[in-house]
Ligand SMILES: [Ca+2]
C-alpha cells in the first residue's frame with residue numbers, strides 16, 4: 142500500500158469512528174425557548190439544549206438557519222428579532238429586531254447569495270419580505286404584495302415559493318420578487334415549512350390546519366402524497382435512513398413514508414416541547430471552529446489542544462491527538478474562498 146492510500150484508509154477509519162464532528166439538524170422549541178440538535182441520519186437527539194433555554198433572547202424561536210460562514214441565525218416570532226449564534230450555539234449578536242427594523246411577527250427566513258430574507262406578518266411592514274445583508278445592514282422591502290401572513294420562504298433554482306397562513310396559498314415569485322402565480326391549487330391549509338426530499342427530489346410541505354398533515358408535491362406542484370401523521374405539523378425533513386422527521390406542538394416525531402399506513406408508524410423522538418422548522422447544519426470535516434473553511438486557525442486549535450481535550454477532538458475519542466490533526470490536514474483548504 143502506498144503512503145497516500147495508507148493515509149486515506151486511516152482517514153476513513155478516523156472519520157468512520159467519528160461522533161463529535163457530525164452534522165446535525167437544528168430545531169427550535171417554543172416551550173423551552175431553545176434550539177435542539179438532532180441527527181440527520183436517524184433523527185436521534187444529539188443535544189436537546191444545543192442553544193440552551195434563553196428567555197431573554199427567545200419567546201417563540203421559529204427558524205434556526207445556518208449562514209455560509211457557519212454561524213446560525215434564529216428568527217423569533219414573538220421577540221421580533223433575528224439573533225446570530227456561532228456553530229457551537231454561543232450567542233454573538235442580534236442583527237435585526239422590531240425597534241430598529243420594524244420586523245413584527247416574523248416566521249421563516251432564508252439566505253440566498255449573501256442576503257437574508259425575513260417574513261413579516263404584522264406592523265408597518267405587514268405582509269412583506271424584508272431583505273438584509275447577513276450582518277443586518279442594508280434593509281429593503283423585497284416583496285410587498287400577494288402575501289397574506291407569510292410563514293416560510295423556499296428558494297428553488299429559478300423561483301421562490303412562499304407559504305401563507307391567511308390565504309392558505311403557496312405563492313410563487315421570480316428571483317427578483319415579482320409575483321408569478323399561485324403555485325398549487327390544493328386543499329392544503331395553512332402551509333408552513335417547505336423542504337426537499339433527498340430520495341426523490343419532491344417537496345414536503347407541512348399543512349398546519351385541517352386536513353393537516355405532511356403534503357408531498359413534485360416541482361410542478363402536483364400532489365403526489367399526503368401523510369395524515371399530525372394534527373398540526375410545522376416542518377418535515379427526510380432523514381438519511383429514509384424515514385421522515387416532522388415537528389408539531391407535542392414533539393419531534395418520525396414516520397415511515399413507505400409503510401402501508403404511514404400514520405401507524407409515527408414515533409416520538411423528542412417530546413415535552415413545541416417544535417418548529419427543521420434545518421440541516423453541515424460541518425466540514427476538519428473545520429474545528431465551524432466557520433466553513435478549514436485553514437490555519439483550525440490547525441492551530443488542534444495543535445494548542447494537542448494531548449488534551451477540546452473542540453479539536455474531531456473524532457470524539459476524548460483526546461486531541463494526531464488522528465484529529467490528520468483530519469484537519471487532509472481537509473485543509475476545504476470551503477475557503
Ligand atoms: Ca416560549
Ligand SMILES: [Ca+2]
Pocket residue numbers: 428429430431432433434435436438439
Ligand atoms: Ca475553520
Ligand SMILES: [Ca+2]
Pocket residue numbers: 453454455456457458459460461462464465
Ligand atoms: Ca480525538
